[in-house]
Amino acid sequence: MSLATAQGAEFASRRWSARSLWALALLTLPVSALCALGFGRFAVPPVDVLRILLANVVPIEPTWPGTAERVVELIRLPRVLSAMIAGAALGLTGAALQGIFRNPLVGPQIIGVTSGAAFGGALAIFLFGTVLTLIGFAFLFGLLAVAIVYALARVDGQAQVLTLVLAGVVVSAAFSALISLLTYLADPNDTLAAIVYWLMGSFATASYSSLGVLASATVAGSVLLWFLRFRINVLSLGDEEATALGVLVERSRWLILAAVALAVAGIVSVAGIVGWVGLVVPHIARMIVGPDHRVLLPASAIIGAVYLLMIDTVARTATPAEIPLGILTALIGAPVFAVMLRRLHLRGWGRA
Amino acid sequence: MPRRYNRLLLPFFLGLATAWPALADEITFTDQFGRDVSLPSLAERLATIPIPAASMAVAVTGTPEPIVAMHRLSQTAIVEGILGEIFPGLRDIPSNIVGEGFMPNVEALLTVDPDLVLQWGTRGPDIVQPLEAAGFTVATLQYGSEEDAAQWIAMLGTALGQEDRAAMILDWRFGALDTMQARAAGIAAEDRPRTLYFLRYLSSLRVAGEGTYNDFWIELGGGDNVADEGFQGFNDVNAEQIIAWDPEVIFLNGFEEALTPDDVYSNPLFADISAVTNRRVYKLPIGGYRWDPPNQESPLTWAWVASLLHPDRPVAGLRDDISARYEMLYGQAPDDQEIDAILRVDINGVSAAYEQFLR
Numbered sequence: 001m002s003l004a005t006a007q008g009a010e011f012a013s014r015r016w017s018a019r020s021l022w023a024l025a026l027l028t029l030p031v032s033a034l035c036a037l038g039f040g041r042f043a044v045p046p047v048d049v050l051r052i053l054l055a056n057v058v059p060i061e062p063t064w065p066g067t068a069e070r071v072v073e074l075i076r077l078p079r080v081l082s083a084m085i086a087g088a089a090l091g092l093t094g095a096a097l098q099g100i101f102r103n104p105l106v107g108p109q110i111i112g113v114t115s116g117a118a119f120g121g122a123l124a125i126f127l128f129g130t131v132l133t134l135i136g137f138a139f140l141f142g143l144l145a146v147a148i149v150y151a152l153a154r155v156d157g158q159a160q161v162l163t164l165v166l167a168g169v170v171v172s173a174a175f176s177a178l179i180s181l182l183t184y185l186a187d188p189n190d191t192l193a194a195i196v197y198w199l200m201g202s203f204a205t206a207s208y209s210s211l212g213v214l215a216s217a218t219v220a221g222s223v224l225l226w227f228l229r230f231r232i233n234v235l236s237l238g239d240e241e242a243t244a245l246g247v248l249v250e251r252s253r254w255l256i257l258a259a260v261a262l263a264v265a266g267i268v269s270v271a272g273i274v275g276w277v278g279l280v281v282p283h284i285a286r287m288i289v290g291p292d293h294r295v296l297l298p299a300s301a302i303i304g305a306v307y308l309l310m311i312d313t314v315a316r317t318a319t320p321a322e323i324p325l326g327i328l329t330a331l332i333g334a335p336v337f338a339v340m341l342r343r344l345h346l347r348g349w350g351r352a
Numbered sequence: 353m354p355r356r357y358n359r360l361l362l363p364f365f366l367g368l369a370t371a372w373p374a375l376a377d378e379i380t381f382t383d384q385f386g387r388d389v390s391l392p393s394l395a396e397r398l399a400t401i402p403i404p405a406a407s408m409a410v411a412v413t414g415t416p417e418p419i420v421a422m423h424r425l426s427q428t429a430i431v432e433g434i435l436g437e438i439f440p441g442l443r444d445i446p447s448n449i450v451g452e453g454f455m456p457n458v459e460a461l462l463t464v465d466p467d468l469v470l471q472w473g474t475r476g477p478d479i480v481q482p483l484e485a486a487g488f489t490v491a492t493l494q495y496g497s498e499e500d501a502a503q504w505i506a507m508l509g510t511a512l513g514q515e516d517r518a519a520m521i522l523d524w525r526f527g528a529l530d531t532m533q534a535r536a537a538g539i540a541a542e543d544r545p546r547t548l549y550f551l552r553y554l555s556s557l558r559v560a561g562e563g564t565y566n567d568f569w570i571e572l573g574g575g576d577n578v579a580d581e582g583f584q585g586f587n588d589v590n591a592e593q594i595i596a597w598d599p600e601v602i603f604l605n606g607f608e609e610a611l612t613p614d615d616v617y618s619n620p621l622f623a624d625i626s627a628v629t630n631r632r633v634y635k636l637p638i639g640g641y642r643w644d645p646p647n648q649e650s651p652l653t654w655a656w657v658a659s660l661l662h663p664d665r666p667v668a669g670l671r672d673d674i675s676a677r678y679e680m681l682y683g684q685a686p687d688d689q690e691i692d693a694i695l696r697v698d699i700n701g702v703s704a705a706y707e708q709f710l711r
Contacts, residue, residue: 041589042596067595067624074621075592129610184452188425189607194555197588204556204590320579321587322556 025302029084032306036080036313037072041320044068053077079206082214083312084305086203086271087281089218089263091304094278095285095296096225099236100256101161104341107279108264111168111257115175116145117268122182122195129191135213139265145171146257161239201272201325203312210270217266224259225297232256232293275326276333277308283340381510383491384503385473391489394513399466400426401450401479402493405504406442407435407641411648411681412508412518416442420464421449432609433638434694438684454479458486468511496565498529501646521648521681528651532572532658535667539574545661546626547575548599549644553615554608556588565646566603573657575601591621601661602627606636606644612699631704634660639674639694640682648681656695656709663705670695670709 037053038046048064052072055062062069090108097106108114120141124133152167153160179199186192225232231252234242242249267274284307285299311332315323379391399421400406406426410416416439427447430436436443449460454472456479461469469483473492483490491507494500502522509518549566552558560566562580570577578597579587604611613633622628637656641647652674659666674694675685686694688711700706 041593070621070624071592071595075590075595189428190554190609193552193558193608197552197556202556202588204588316590316592319583320589320593321583322590324588 022298025299028306029302032309033080033084036083036309037076039313039317040071040076041317042067042071044071048072074207078208078211079203079312079316080309082203082206082211082270083309085211085215085218086267086274087277087308088301088305089222089267090274090278090308091281091285091300091302092222092225092297093260093263094304095282095293095300096228096232096256097260097278098282099232099293099296100253101165102236102238103161103165104283105279106165107276108260109172109273109275109278110165111260112145112149112171112175113142113257113261113264114268114273115172115179117142117261117265118199118273119175119178119182120144120265121198121269121272122179125191125195125198126182126186129194135217135266135269138269139217139262141175142261142265142268143258145175146261150254150257198272201274201329202315202322203271203325204316204322206270214266214270217269218263221259221261221263221266222301224262225256228252228256228259229293229297232297236291236293271325273326274308274329276329276337277304277311280333280337280340281307283337287340287343379511379513381491381507383473383507384494384500385492387473387490387492389468389489389491389511391468391511395468395511397464397466397468398512399449399461399464399469401454401456401469401471402495403429404641404645404647405470405493405508406430407433408504408648409508409512410435410439410442411521411640412505412514413512414514414517414681414683415439416445418512419445420466421446421461423447423450423454429638429641433640433642434678434686434690435640435682437690438682456483458482461488462486496563496646498565498568498646498650501650502526505648524677524680525651528654529572532651532654535658535665536572536574539662541576543662544574544576545600545632546578546598547601547603547661548578548594548597548627549603549605551586551605551644552588552608553604553611557591557594558586558588559594561585561587566644569650569654569657570603570661572654573661575657575661594622595625598625600626600630600632602633603657604633604635606638606642611635613703614699617702631702632660634700634703634706635696637695640678649677652677659708660705663708666708671711 038049048068049072051060052064052069054060094107097108097111098104117138120137120139121134123141124137149164149167149171152170153164155163183192183195186195231247234245234247235249235252239249281304282296282300285296285303289295289299311328312325315325315328377393379394381389383389396418397420398409398418400409400419401423403423403425406419406422407430409419422445424447427443427445430442446460446464449457449464451457454475456471467489469488469490471480471483471490471492472495473480474494480490480492491511493504502525505518505521509515547570549560549570550558551560559579560577561583563584564586567577567580578599602616604613604616613635616622616633617628617631627633636643639649639652641649643649643653643656652670655667655670655673659670671691674691679685692698695709697706697710
């Protein structure tokens with residue numbers, strides 16, 4: 001009897017500490033956003049940043065210059081939010097993909113979604129010269145890429161994980177070639193620069209309208225993934241076990257891939273190709289919270305948001321010139337990933 | 353029998369021909385990378401791969417005749433600008449001789465059979481070797497500075513047998529440079545408006561730093577390029593950096609076709625910067641070539657820039673100067689409407705101090 005109550009108390013306290021940990025993790029989001037808002041090439045005192053933000057909800061006599069308000073509200077805020085949302089979605093989609101493919105090397109870039117979406121976006125710039133049609137094209141071609149991958153990988157009504165990944169590599173390569181073709185054909189005075197810049201990946205042009213596009217696509221995709229978290233768990237056990245547990249493997253995988261394509265298309269359409277985040281972040285998260293996707297997904301989202309926010313803050317503040325995001329994510333991502341790979345190998349992921 | 357005899361002697365005669373009588377015709381010069389270039393006679397069929405070289409060659413000869421092929425973008429500038437109207441034939445000259453990254457298309461070049469090919473020397477041997485392997489005579493060029501541009505003109509004069517015209521163009525250029533430098537020397541540092549040049553505005557915000565030709569003409573015109581402290585060449589920056597610089601005058605590139613000063617004026621992010629509140633945003637003109645990079649019309653660029661940076665002490669008579677110099681360079685003076693088009697009066701007219709250029 002006494003043993004049972006002791007166990008109950010321990011269980012309760014563990015629950016309680018888990019809750020407080022989650023609260024703490026969630027709290028890092030607004031805190032890091034506030035810190036990032038205080039940094040920038042244009043000097044705004046941190047107190048003014050706070051007051052400018054508070055002025056939106058409570059009446060405060062504006063003692064700051066109008067320029068400072070414009071910088072904080074029109075430049076920094078949409079950019080900070082964009083980086084966080086994109087980072088969260090990249091972490092989440094990466095975790096989901098690594099789960100359903102049971103492979104730690106999988107990220108949105110490997111299954112072809114990114115290249116497909118990037119080609120769609122580049123095509124939109126090439127054909128129409130504007131970025132208005134970009135999201136639609138990016139989404140369409142992101143989905144198309146996944147559909148081709150799936151069609152290629154299906155043998156006898158089944159898609160093996162290995163063939164799926166290989167098909168993804170093939171489709172990625174094909175869309176990359178098409179992107180090269182577009183840059184070859186594009187007008188070097190005009191659209192070429194636009195395509196190349198956009199592909200390199202940057203939040204420098206973030207605005208509330210692009211934030212709206214990003215948020216709606218990624219939130220829709222992420223919510224879908226959240227609802228599918230149990231199935232991701234089951235799929236991560238392997239196809240046979242999943243079937244034995246009564247999960248419709250093919251349909252579930254399709255749904256998850258569509259959700260990933262939606263989120264990734266949203267990210268690509270506003271920020272171009274942001275590599276490495278979707279690959280590295282789930283590993284960090286898995287080290288902290290373990291492999292259960294019910295906790296891994298939100299943890300990846302939170303870590304991804306903070307991670308990409310930090311990288312983007314460095315990109316926009318370190319030098320007068322913007323540092324391309326892709327360079328930083330790779331520079332930080334590759335060594336982090338290398339270390340992680342060693343440690344994971346020792347824990348058995350390598351033998352999975 | 354005599355035929356056979358002649359044949360045997362032919363190499364001998366040929367050797368004599370190149371060694372003796374042709375010596376007077378033979379052209380030798382050193383290109384910008386110290387390579388010796390020798391032509392058996394004056395170049396009559398010129399292929400230009402560097403983009404500004406085509407219209408420069410037209411100016412040096414005063415006619416489009418020696419040009420047999422050019423870069424696709426040389427032609428774009430010619431069609432967009434005024435050379436396509438003065439010399440309609442330039443619109444139809446083959447422009448398929450270069451691929452991506454200035455890689456020559458040797459077979460396309462063989463069909464136009466140039467006796468001299470101009471190529472970049474700054475981008476590695478890979479784009480020069482195929483030309484030499486195919487037997488073309490190649491002169492390599494270097495890009496960027498005012499001295500480089502002057503050397504192009506001199507070299508084209510030598511190769512095309514137009515030394516007099518080249519000297520005339522260079523006299524004008526050096527004279528204008530002296531005048532502008534004397535003028536700039538008289539402008540104190542605190543009187544120099546903070547100035548920024550956008551190589552790109554619509555796709556990203558790419559500005560010209562130290563060592564660019566745009567930096568050169570901003571300083572020459574009496575401005576202070578805010579982007580030349582701390583970085584070389586062209587760089588992408590963010591909107592916040594531009595607000596921090598607070599430029600008083602902004603020059604927009606002439607490359608992005610859809611770009612107008614209104615794009616800057618109507619951008620809510622830039623509503624507070626001096627160049628916008630004082631309406632001092634200008635798009636670079638396009639004449640015989642785009643005015644941003646060094647070209648045969650650069651003295652006109654300098655005058656235009658200087659007059660906009662210091663409207664209180666303008667370089668007077670730009671329109672008349674354009675007429676006179678186009679007459680000199682291309683044998684034809686533009687009419688008033690054409691000058692308006694060169695100066696982009698339709699889009700720049702909304703900006704301050706542009707009335708000085710109106711007829």
